[in-house]
Every structure is written in structure tokens, then in C-alpha cells.
Amino acid sequence: MLADVSKNVFLHVSRNQLLNKAAKKWGLRFGASQVVAGTSIESAMRKVRELNEKGLVCTLDHLGEFVSSRTEAIEATEYNIQTLEAIAEKGLNSNLSVKMTQLGLDIDKDFCLDNMRQILEVANKHNNFVRIDMEDHAHCQITLDILSELRKTYDNVGTVIQAYLHRAEQDINDLQGISLRLVKGAYQESPEVAYQEKAKIDDNYMQIIKDHMLSGSYTAIATHDHHIIDKVKAFAKENHISRDQFEFQMLYGFRTELQQRLVQEGYKMRVYIPFGVDWFGYFMRRLAERPQNIAFAFKGFFFK
Numbered sequence: 251m252l253a254d255v256s257k258n259v260f261l262h263v264s265r266n267q268l269l270n271k272a273a274k275k276w277g278l279r280f281g282a283s284q285v286v287a288g289t290s291i292e293s294a295m296r297k298v299r300e301l302n303e304k305g306l307v308c309t310l311d312h313l314g315e316f317v318s319s320r321t322e323a324i325e326a327t328e329y330n331i332q333t334l335e336a337i338a339e340k341g342l343n344s345n346l347s348v349k350m351t352q353l354g355l356d357i358d359k360d361f362c363l364d365n366m367r368q369i370l371e372v373a374n375k376h377n378n379f380v381r382i383d384m385e386d387h388a389h390c391q392i393t394l395d396i397l398s399e400l401r402k403t404y405d406n407v408g409t410v411i412q413a414y415l416h417r418a419e420q421d422i423n424d425l426q427g428i429s430l431r432l433v434k435g436a437y438q439e440s441p442e443v444a445y446q447e448k449a450k451i452d453d454n455y456m457q458i459i460k461d462h463m464l465s466g467s468y469t470a471i472a473t474h475d476h477h478i479i480d481k482v483k484a485f486a487k488e489n490h491i492s493r494d495q496f497e498f499q500m501l502y503g504f505r506t507e508l509q510q511r512l513v514q515e516g517y518k519m520r521v522y523i524p525f526g527v528d529w530f531g532y533f534m535r536r537l538a539e540r541p542q543n544i545a546f547a548f549k550g551f552f553f554k
């Protein structure tokens with residue numbers, strides 16, 4: 251009960267425009283530096299190098315979402331391009347994750363598409379890949395429409411499917427052959443569109459993982475849940491699915507020992523590294539997910 255209340259409070263706060271704006275000026279606070287790799291491209295590159303040296307691959311997320319001005323969206327596009335250039339220049343092993351609302355989706359779909367094309371051109375030049383993060387349900391269909399438009403020209407782009415959505419299984423069917431990251435889902439959604447019970451979400455999660463893996467499509471299993479990870483390992487083994495057909499993904503700062511163990515066992519392990527000044531919404535969603543993470547916040551508050 252208390253966990254539900256705190257979850258809703260953090261999810262609510264994560265969308266507060268004033269707090270998000272103020273946090274850009276504060277710099278990383280409340281322990282956010284444990285899960286956000288600094289505010290600059292340089293600090294993100296240092297983290298990627300550190301992790302690459304330990305055998306982990308990465309995906310970089312220049313934080314920012316729900317952008318409402320064209321100037322901000324263009325700046326974000328340029329920043330993402332600079333990030334891809336920096337990865338290539340430094341010879342690091344990382345791809346890029348982007349949110350469509352950061353590129354201006356809420357302003358105009360074609361403007362957003364155009365920004366994404368510029369990013370994909372640079373990724374193509376460097377033989378790199380870009381994953382479109384999935385945001386709240388209100389943006390789901392339009393994000394899939396954008397993906398489908400982009401896939402007509404680019405094959406170095408994929409997206410994310412959220413197991414809590416009722417539509418997930420149908421989407422998996424429609425997106426065969428495309429590299430997908432599969433997650434449980436991080437936003438607050440209504441019972442009309444999303445399962446609410448953990449057991450139901452977990453069941454659907456395993457179902458869509460199996461469907462996508464069996465279809466022969468590249469599958470990124472993004473979870474910190476060791477029960478799911480163990481089931482995926484067993485499923486891949488039973489069905490002779492080779493280890494270059496899938497990877498595990500976890501967020502920077504979470505379950506680092508488990509990340510390292512998976513590398514030692516010979517699995518591909520990708521760390522999602524968020525960075526940038528727009529850290530507040532991301533950090534609040536992580537607090538909402540797991541009450542234990544709140545310990546970070548209090549430690550950070552008192553021992554900044």
C-alpha cells in the first residue's frame with residue numbers, strides 16, 4: 251500500500267515541468283550521480299570506456315523528453331549527433347537510445363522524423379545503431395508509425411515494446427525481423443490499456459520474449475529481474491538460440507555485480523547510460539520503480 255502511494259507520488263513528480271526545469275540548473279542531486287553518468291558528453295564517454303574495458307557494451311541516452319520548442323528539439327538532435335561522433339572518434343562500443351518527444355514529436359511528427367533522419371544518417375556513416383525508447387501509451391502508436399517510416403530507408407533502427415500493454419503481443423507479431431528491446435514498462439498507465447498486476451506483466455513479458463526470440467529476430471531483454479534472466483537463459487538453451495541473437499540490458503548503476511557475472515558467463519550485456527542536465531524525470535521514475543532505490547535519494551540528500 252505504502253509502496254503504491256510512493257510509486258504514484260514519484261511518477262507524478264517525474265512529470266512536473268517546474269521541477270524538471272529547476273533541476274536542469276541544480277546539476278545532479280539527491281544521489282542521481284549513482285544512476286546518471288554526469289551532465290556532459292565527456293563524462294558519458296569516460297563511463298563507456300570504463301565499462302567497455304570490463305567487457306560490457308553500452309547504449310547512451312542524452313536525457314530529455316517532452317520537449318515543447320523547436321529550438322530545444324534541434325539542440326537535442328545536434329547533441330545526439332555529437333554523441334555519435336564522439337563514440338566513433340574514441341572507438342567506443344556504444345549505440346544510442348533516443349526518445350521521440352525529445353526530437354519534437356509533440357510539436358510536429360514530420361519535424362521529429364526529419365530530426366531522426368539526421369541522426370540516423372550519422373549513425374549509418376559510423377555503422378552504428380539507434381534505438382527509439384518507448385514512452386507513455388499516448389505516444390506508442392505514433393512512435394511505431396515513425397519507426398515504420400524510418401525502416402523504409404534505414405535498417406539501423408529499432409524500438410522498445412512494453413509487456414504491460416495489452417497490445418504488446420500483437421506488436422511483437424507485426425515487428426518480426428526488427429531488433430527490439432523488450433521491457434516490462436515504466437509509465438503509469440490505465441487498466442484500459444495496461445495490465446496492472448505484477449504477475450500478469452511478468453507472464454506477458456516472458457511470452458513476448460519467447461515469441462520474438464523464436465521468430466529469429468534480434469532481442470534485447472532489458473530487465474534487472476534475475477528470475478526472468480534465468481528463464482531466458484534456459485529458454486535460449488532449450489531452443490538452441492545462439493548468443494549472438496540476443497543480449498541482456500540493464501540500467502547504469504543497477505545490479506552491477508549481476509551485469510559483470512553475465513559477461514563472465516559469455517552473454518552480451520549492454521548498459522543503458524543516461525547523461526545530461528535533464529536528469530530529474532528519469533531519476534524520479536527509477537525511484538518509483540523500486541522503493542529500495544529511495545535510499546539513494548536520502549543518502550544523496552544528506553551527503554551530496
Ligand SMILES: Cc1cc2nc3c(=O)[nH]c(=O)nc-3n(C[C@H](O)[C@H](O)[C@H](O)COP(=O)(O)OP(=O)(O)OC[C@H]3O[C@@H](n4cnc5c(N)ncnc54)[C@H](O)[C@@H]3O)c2cc1C
Pocket residue numbers: 382383384385410412433434435436437472473474475476477499500501504505521522539540
Ligand atoms: C536497459 C533498459 C531500458 C529501458 N527502456 C525502457 C523504455 O524504453 N520504456 C519503458 O517504458 N521502460 C524502459 N525500461 C524500464 C522497464 O520498463 C522497467 O520499468 C524497469 O526495468 C523495472 O523492471 P525490471 O524488469 O527491471 O524488474 P522489476 O519488475 O522492477 O523487479 C523484479 C524483481 O527483480 C529484482 N530486482 C529488480 N531491480 C533490482 C535491483 N536494483 N537490485 C536487486 N534486485 C532487483 C527484485 O527481485 C524484483 O522483485 C528500461 C529498462 C532497462 C533495464
